[in-house]
Amino acid sequence: MSAPVRVLVCDDQALIRTGFATIIGAQPDLEVVGECGDGRAAVDLARRLDPDIVVMDVRMPVLDGIGATRLLAGAGVQRPVKVLVVTTFNLDEYVYEALRAGASGFLLKDAPPAQLLHGIRTVAAGAALLAPEVTRKLVGRYAARIRPAEDTPDGIPLTPRELEVLRLIADGLSNSEIAATLVLSHETVKTYVSRILTKLDLRDRVQAVVYAYRRGLAT
Template sequence: MTAPVRVLVCDDQALIRTGFTTIIDAQPGLEVAGECGDGRTAVDLAGRLRPDVVVMDVRMPGLDGIEATRLLAGAGVAHPVKVLVVTTFNLDEYVYEALRAGASGFLLKDAPPGQLLHGIRTVASGAALLAPEVTRRLVGRFAARIRPAEEPGESPLTPRGREVLRLIAEGLSNSEIAAALVISPETVKTYVSRILAKLGLQAVVHAYRQGLVS
């Protein structure tokens, strides 16, 4: 049997990492080799875990995704790793630098899960998901589709769902959320699944827009 594509997920938002790892691990032929929340740890883990693909955020504390990509996939790297940048486009102006740093491609965080999986498989195969010379056309295509910030109160979540999202955005683990809200970890997982189903990978952005966290 063909070995699965091993993926390292790097994003400083716990909910985004949870969404990515859940989506990836559920697919045949893909497995999550590890996850982390900053670029320096991504570089260290990649050296030890030898993933086939790194799914990389750009804006992170410490070493950001651009510099991490350069260290993992840039010119002159002895054992380059394929990097797929996944970015919140209207909050992130650095995608061109990421591509120049050696990334094999990029996606938007509000892309459907199927595009994420396709992107991982495409990059793992050695193909570029998006050539740098067509990046500007992608920018123009998506610019008109970027949603403006929601007004306070415009949320598809229940009050309890909003509370769970607030705690996740503050960095609490499922067990810590369960203790804080006096509910079971399984119930927390159910809320997380519902939040992802309604908001997708833009859930943390939604939390900030709604003023749930500052």
Template sequence: MTVPERPVRVLVCDDQALVRAGYATIFAGYGFDVVGEAPDGTAAVRLARELQPDVVVMDVHMPGIDGIEATRLLAGPDAATPAKVLVVTTFHTDENVYEALRAGASGFLLKDATPDQLVEGVRTVAAGESLISPSVTRQLIGRYATRLRPSAPAPADDGPLAVLTPREREALTLIARGLSNAEIAAELVVSRETVKTYVSRILTKLDLRDRVQAVVLAYRLGLVSADG
């Protein structure tokens, strides 16, 4: 007997009631379980810790604690049990993306995303992968990582990357170039399941939470560069 898959549990955080209601309607229509709604960052942190949703959909600009700080408290390095946070905002600026990634967000979308893109974003983050809006290019992630890069980065075959096999290094390079699992599979001529195994091993060996952190690390270590 097949056990039905549990619905994705979502916490919606936005200071506008109409936006929260819109998200809740969209998510319910796709079979998600909206476990709560938060009108500000303080409530977002409290409810996320209390309800333990699969994904926290977080606005950036909210009263009190803003979405970036709330994300840091829920998903940052000091979080006991890091949450998966998808930041959704109307503000498309480098600094918002930089700070969201630094705070620990697993994904970043703009509010002009379609319902299908929003739903797919939640599914992607819930599955442990990362998502950056198509409007936010991988060059932007590269510029963020470059800001953190040491003045003399270690060669790509030294340091943390030494624990990876050559094939895993190839996969990490393709991840950092912004390719999906399907595109990586085609590039390496392997199955998608094999790519998933590579990704899982990369994250485990490098002690990374998700693909966003893997991309940032690849740029920081000079495995890839912002200019491609």
């Protein structure tokens, strides 16, 4: 059997933190390695405990979840940690800034336990949790609002076909859906996605979606 996914839970509300830890710890493939109540403690614990994923709240004392995510998973971090942001605040700027800071997914706290567990497993496996249509719309609307006027597709180091694939990723299509749309094999699409992430120095599909909106490739 493979080792369980190591999870660090960070939330400033003890009741919610304990609830998450109880739900997660009851799963045979997941293990809670630590709990904390602020972003600074999350950064310190993550560096010491080396979890596979951090379940991160947004509004917390000392250091908020966005700042903590940036320190754990942002650009330039030598050993990035996967972060799943879980918050009560369904606001455009929280979604966008969390993903831009390096989070691999975003869930609301009123999501059912099964969705939380699915999100943890999805992010831990290296995928991005951007499936809910509402999240995709929020990211698109907010990114479009703050995109710099000079940020245009010019100068993007992608081939026309790679740009096409990136636009479809930003539209929320899976690899299978992209393959069907472009009449390509699933393996070919996987290769394109891998090339796009490498060329743009992006970690996952979530960052690819944010990049596409920031560069005016999606609306």
